Amino acid sequence: MAESKITLRSKDFAAWYQDVVLQGDMAEPAEIVKGCMVIKPTGYAVWEALQREFDSRFKATGHQNVYFPLLIPQSFLKKEAEHVEGFSPELAVVTIAGGKELEEPYVIRPTSETIIGHFFARWIQSWRDLPLLLNQWANVMRWELRTRMFLRTTEFLWQEGHTAHASHEESLQEVLRILDIYADVAEQVMAMPVIKGMKSAAEKFAGADRSYSIEAMMQNGLALQAGTSHDLGQNFGRAFDVQFQSKNGGLDYVWQTSWGVSTRLIGGLIMTHSDDKGLVLPPKVAQEKAVLVPIYRKDEERAQVLETAQKLAADLQIKVDDREGLTPGAKFFFWERRGVPVVFELGPRDLAGGTVVMKRRDTGSKQPAKLADARDSLHLNLVEMQRDLYGAAKKRLKENSVCASSLQEVEDILRDVTAERGGGKFVYAFLKDDPACDARLKEFKATVRCMPLVDEYDGAGRCIVTGEPVSQRVVIAKAY
């Protein structure tokens, strides 16, 4: 194993990933090739867990899954001026197909607002057709100058929601409802605390009136935009002529929203919880909540241990690692590196005492449990681990957040943060979000991450917001 001097908490995620996670086998979540990500079973299982969580929430709010084409006629992109201007530099364009030059090139979708706008125009005639609430799971491509594992790859997987509404009041509600769902999954499922806020003018989606995001903090203090929800106003409605006849008989353009989360979340998850031994997965996203490693020496022990192990595992609905030719030690490391929340150890000693040893991935603590209590004990451990991971991340977020009362003070803090190796902080300040402020922050490679809507959520993960940020209050941080 590589002797790592670089820890996850230091600034350089790529180096940590190289030394600790990239071991050249299937335990690593993903590799990168030519800027594109190869997602391996370990990483894809996390993605599937997140898909399940989002899908169940989207279904509950009346959204339907659909699929639109990968290739979009170039002319579609050009219909919304700000949109095409924002995306043009990073488009991959298909100009040749079937062996000849195309009359009209296709762009490989960087996002699907345009082609969906095209179809919205055909599908929506009446207020009765609204709201139209669609979501698609898809891949998209953005030709960024520089890629980063998970966080900014040329091709990535995501879900993109696209909705159309009869009024701005309603579409804004949708934007905020989705932001709540994002925050809920991030916090309750991924155990990754986030700040909900409105993006600054400089960081807003090209073509939106307003963008909202959830911002998370990684172990090194850098910010990560973990999900976005956009109030598109009537911009795309006008561009694609999506009109409907309202209840009072008049014609109006629809009010649209779009929102997405991507495989970047996997990166956020890793950088929030993992340690220098490998992955740490919160129980709710772990494919295997627990595994049982049997320990035996002689054949007769083997038979006895395996019998009890199978019975226990069946009861707990977990897997027994009964692979031959691997020592228990090797198996412990195997599961540890993959981030499995709980590992059971069952050997002759336990058999004699009617117990089983339970080890938690995050704390490393071992505790024995009576065989009869194993089920309850496992459940309790998983619940506690989920809670503790969130607690630890939340604590870190708070400890690395500071307030500043002036731009000068912000700069002083950022200067200290920059000097500190691997440092990063969220700086809250009451400032006007304007280009002059951005320019001064740029010196410190910091940006206005968002204008927070609220600081805390209630127990149900709900908050009452109007979509208006706290007046001129901004969160400033260095970000990925």
Place this chain on the structure above:
RNA sequence: CGGGCCGUGGCGCAGCCUGGCUAGCGCGCUUGCUUGGGGUGCAAGAGGUCCCGGGUUCAAAUCCCGGCGGCCCGACCA
């Protein structure tokens, strides 16, 4: 596109400066025995266009020229 680093069995590297032994080490892999409460140990074995092309030389992984590829830091990132 700037600045830096690097291309040597599957992975990670040493060797290069100062040219010359059969191109080496760790991990992994294969086979056998052994072992087993945190990566068992031993033995045998498979696996190489030293990134490519040219040059210098009796001789090039090593020196020179050109090319290609990769990584990191910036610029970019709605």
